[in-house]
Amino acid sequence: MSETNGSEVFGNIKTHFPPAKIKKIMQTDEDIGKVSQATPVITGRSLEFFIAMLVNRSGHVAKEMGCRRISGEVMKKTIMTDEKFDFLRELICGDRAKEQTDEEEA
Numbered sequence: 001m002s003e004t005n006g007s008e009v010f011g012n013i014k015t016h017f018p019p020a021k022i023k024k025i026m027q028t029d030e031d032i033g034k035v036s037q038a039t040p041v042i043t044g045r046s047l048e049f050f051i052a053m054l055v056n057r058s059g060h061v062a063k064e065m066g067c068r069r070i071s072g073e074v075m076k077k078t079i080m081t082d083e084k085f086d087f088l089r090e091l092i093c094g095d096r097a098k099e100q101t102d103e104e105e106a
Contacts, residue, residue: 012052013048013049013052015048016044016045016048017043017044017047017048018044019040019041019044020040022040022043022044022047023035023039023040026039026040026043053084054075054078054079054085055070057078057082057084057085058070058074058075058078061074061077061078061081062074065077076092079092080092080093
């Protein structure tokens with residue numbers, strides 16, 4: 001699988017998360033008080049980069065699987081096989097992901 005430059009992926013992003021919406025979501029948490037003006041902008045750009053990277057890597061996995069579309073199964077396989085997305089494994093598979101990680105380490 002060829003690794004693409006992160007800036008290439010990031011440069012292709014055309015859609016942006018509105019900072020006002022991100023600020024509103026952040027402030028729904030009782031522990032978060034005031035939010036500086038730059039925080040929602042940085043958070044939005046980070047989300048854009050993360051989603052672009054996940055879709056890009058899922059595209060490579062789909063090609064390897066012989067698929068023409070990125071489906072939920074393709075994204076699940078991407079998350080389960082790519083170490084950059086290992087923090088999502090528990091959300092995808094629950095306790096099974098933790099058991100699989102433990103088995104791989106043994």
